[in-house]
Amino acid sequence: MFFFFLTSGLFLGWTLGANDAANVFGSAVGSKMIRFKQAAIIASVFVILGAVLQGAGGSHTLGKLGSVDALGGAFTVALAAGFTVFWMTKYKLPVSTTQAVVGAIIGWNFFTGSATDISSLVKIVTTWVAGPIIGGIFAVLLYLLLRFYIRKSKIHLLLQDAYTKYTLIIVGAFGSYSLGANNIANVVGVFVPSAPNIILDFGIFSLDGVQILFLIGGLAIALGIITYSKRVMMTVGDSIMKLSSETAFIVVLSHSLVLFIFSSQSLSNFFVNIGLPPIPLVPVSSSQVIVGSIMGIALLNGGRTIDFSVLGKIASGWVATPVIAGLISFIALFFMSNVFNLTVTQKQTHNIIKERNITPEIQSPTPENTKVISSITKTETEQNTIKLSHASLIAGIIVLLLIILYLLWNNRKLKIHIKQNDYNEQILKYNEQQAKLEFDLKITNNQNARLEAAIKTKKKAQRRIALDIIQKNEVLNRLKTEIDLIKQKPENEIKYTDLNNIKILINEQLNIEKERKSLYDYVKVLNSNFYKNLEKKFPTLTKKEKRLCALLRLNLSSKEIASILGISFKSVEVNRYRLRKKMNLKKNEKLSNTINKL
Numbered sequence: 001m002f003f004f005f006l007t008s009g010l011f012l013g014w015t016l017g018a019n020d021a022a023n024v025f026g027s028a029v030g031s032k033m034i035r036f037k038q039a040a041i042i043a044s045v046f047v048i049l050g051a052v053l054q055g056a057g058g059s060h061t062l063g064k065l066g067s068v069d070a071l072g073g074a075f076t077v078a079l080a081a082g083f084t085v086f087w088m089t090k091y092k093l094p095v096s097t098t099q100a101v102v103g104a105i106i107g108w109n110f111f112t113g114s115a116t117d118i119s120s121l122v123k124i125v126t127t128w129v130a131g132p133i134i135g136g137i138f139a140v141l142l143y144l145l146l147r148f149y150i151r152k153s154k155i156h157l158l159l160q161d162a163y164t165k166y167t168l169i170i171v172g173a174f175g176s177y178s179l180g181a182n183n184i185a186n187v188v189g190v191f192v193p194s195a196p197n198i199i200l201d202f203g204i205f206s207l208d209g210v211q212i213l214f215l216i217g218g219l220a221i222a223l224g225i226i227t228y229s230k231r232v233m234m235t236v237g238d239s240i241m242k243l244s245s246e247t248a249f250i251v252v253l254s255h256s257l258v259l260f261i262f263s264s265q266s267l268s269n270f271f272v273n274i275g276l277p278p279i280p281l282v283p284v285s286s287s288q289v290i291v292g293s294i295m296g297i298a299l300l301n302g303g304r305t306i307d308f309s310v311l312g313k314i315a316s317g318w319v320a321t322p323v324i325a326g327l328i329s330f331i332a333l334f335f336m337s338n339v340f341n342l343t344v345t346q347k348q349t350h351n352i353i354k355e356r357n358i359t360p361e362i363q364s365p366t367p368e369n370t371k372v373i374s375s376i377t378k379t380e381t382e383q384n385t386i387k388l389s390h391a392s393l394i395a396g397i398i399v400l401l402l403i404i405l406y407l408l409w410n411n412r413k414l415k416i417h418i419k420q421n422d423y424n425e426q427i428l429k430y431n432e433q434q435a436k437l438e439f440d441l442k443i444t445n446n447q448n449a450r451l452e453a454a455i456k457t458k459k460k461a462q463r464r465i466a467l468d469i470i471q472k473n474e475v476l477n478r479l480k481t482e483i484d485l486i487k488q489k490p491e492n493e494i495k496y497t498d499l500n501n502i503k504i505l506i507n508e509q510l511n512i513e514k515e516r517k518s519l520y521d522y523v524k525v526l527n528s529n530f531y532k533n534l535e536k537k538f539p540t541l542t543k544k545e546k547r548l549c550a551l552l553r554l555n556l557s558s559k560e561i562a563s564i565l566g567i568s569f570k571s572v573e574v575n576r577y578r579l580r581k582k583m584n585l586k587k588n589e590k591l592s593n594t595i596n597k598l
Contacts (some may be wrong), residue, residue, distance in 0.1 A: 002196060005075040006213075010220040013080035013187040015225025016097045017047070019085055020183060020286045024175040024252060028168040029230075033245045036230050042169060043176040044222035050180025051218030052186075052211055054263055059224070065105055065120040067193060071106055073344035074190040076336050080104040080329035081186070087324075088317050095283035099128065101186045103322030107329030111337075112345040114154055114211050123280045131258055131284045132292025138254035139293035146246060164245040171249060175256035185283045187217040236475075240536060247297055254293040259284055288318065463554055470563045533598040538583055545579055546565035548572075552595050 025039035068074045081100040102124055109116045150160065195209040207215065260266060261279060268279040291314060298306045336342040405512070534541065534549060551561050558572040565572070581590055 002071060002194065005071040005194075005287050006191060006216065008075045008079035009188045009191055009217060010084060010095070011100075012078045012085065012150065013217045013220030014224035014228075015082050015085040016183060017044075017221035017226075018228035019088070019224075020097055020179060021047075021176075021225040021229035023069040024179055024255070025172050025287075026290070028172060028245075028252060028486075033165050033168050033174070033248060038527050040226045040229065042173050043179075043225050046173045046176035047225070048215065048218035050177035050182075051184035051214045051221070052180075052207070054181035054265075054483045055184035055214040055218075056210065056265070065102065065117050065124065067114075068105065068108055069192075069193055069346045070335060070343050071194050073112070074194060075424060076332045076344060077101075077104040077108050077190050077329055080107065080332050081325050084325040084328060088091050088139075088321060096128070096287045096318060097126070097183060097186045098283045098285045099318065099321040100325040101189070101283070103325030104329035105190065107326035107343070108333060109164035110326075111330050111333040112148055114345070116386075124323045125284050127262060127282050127284050130290060131262075131289045132295070134256050135258050136293035136296025136299075137291040138257055139250050139296040142254055143247070143250045143297050143300060146250060150246070152556075161245065163215075164249055168245070168252065171253040171256055175259070176251050178230075178256045179286055180221065180260035180588065182259040183283055184214050184217050184221075185288060188213045189283075198553035200424065202506065207440060230420050250297065251290065253295045254296075255286065258289045259286055285318075331449065459554070462555075466551070466554060466556060466564055473566070530598055534595075537598065540582060541579075545575070545582070548575055548579060549595050552576075552592055555592070 021040070021043050024043055025034065025036075028034040029036050029039050068077055078101075081097070081104040084100045084103070085097050102121070106116055106121075110113070114492050117252065155163070191213060192210055195213050196211070198209050200207045200212060263283045265281060268281060291311070295306070331528055333344050356560070427541070488513075525576050529552070531546065531555065534546060549564075556564070558576065559569055562569045562572045576591060583591070583594060585591060585594060
């Protein structure tokens, strides 16, 4: 039955691992220096070591706060605290497991009528205030020291980054050990009075019943780290304030030191030996310490990088956690005791009905009977007073809880409204940007259409010039042929010299150098990029070959090109063959396609 009842403590340990592992490696994971898988493995191993080797310190203080003396009560208290932490973790709030356990224990005290040790409560609550402050002070001092060291040592940035990664792993392991040592009392502290009296001897070392209990609790914490801690790690590590790798190292180290100090029996004894007050060995709220450390560095840097909305959510979780845990514990104990008949305490309470069921002899009006009746009346009055005070306290807690829930609901509603407005503004801006982009795209398309039309017009002009040259050459060639025929006639029929002069004039016109030059210049201006690409890809081409490429780009045939250049059709074909060789074209590759792609 002990292990059955322990399941609620294991559930609490799982929620602690899921929530408080963020306080150890959240900064490192959030700053992208360490992968989550690597952080989870290191944290799991060292949290178990800390729980087994140094977990007894905080359990004693929780035991004094409320000695839960029945397994049923311990089961219910741990279940109430675990449910509270799980609910907070689901909403990505790094709450304090210590606060949840303390609230649940106080709920048990109220239900059973047990006295709450005020000195222990004050000691624990004091750490809720002192923990963040001490963490912030440590963080500021360590940050200044690290910055001074980096400035003096002048380490290369790459080497510094590597050193930071390794130091984050080391302090993360130390922080996990401190977390296990300090917070295992939150997980199984209420089960310590009911721990089985056994010893397991492993040869090299042995574990008693309490240490076995701490080992099982440490395994539950490790399971929570591996399975569910990534969500809260990202909240602590990246949402409150953007952390650099050096800042993450300082935050984890300061947090680890605070947890270690408040769980070290040896350090407390050392303080006593040198005449100083002992260090209170209490389960410190690791969430509060880590947030205090981050806040210390942020305030040192001016506080400009703090996300106060996230900080407000975390603070509201801290306020609500003990109240919610206490109320859940009280209600759960009522159901466990009255519905399931579960023994939640070993304390014997007066049964007024049995005391009234006395014999007739005692009911006779004797002095002894009068004393009994007076005692019963006094007992009834005291119990009624206790019940009235409990009822008033419960009513006050319920009212406070309702106020807190209303404030949280109202704050959430306001944030949803703000987010909705922001979303609507973003949608409006997106639509405006989309309309502007569509308008710009339309203008660009129109410009491209005009440019394409202009290019087509210029290409037509180039082709027209080329065709004019071709047509003129054909006319002149026909004239030349006619003159040759006239020359074959007798001299007495025509004047040879006159005809010869005409032939010379026609030959000069057939050269049409002006038209050719005009065409070449026009083509060169309109195809400047083409010439650049041609020279870049085929730098060995001659000037004539480049002109041939330009004419081929106009989709002219070999016959038309021959007419323009004033050469034979066969010469054009030879030039085209040589051009293909220079361009290293394969048989299935067309020369015109290659030229048009340039």
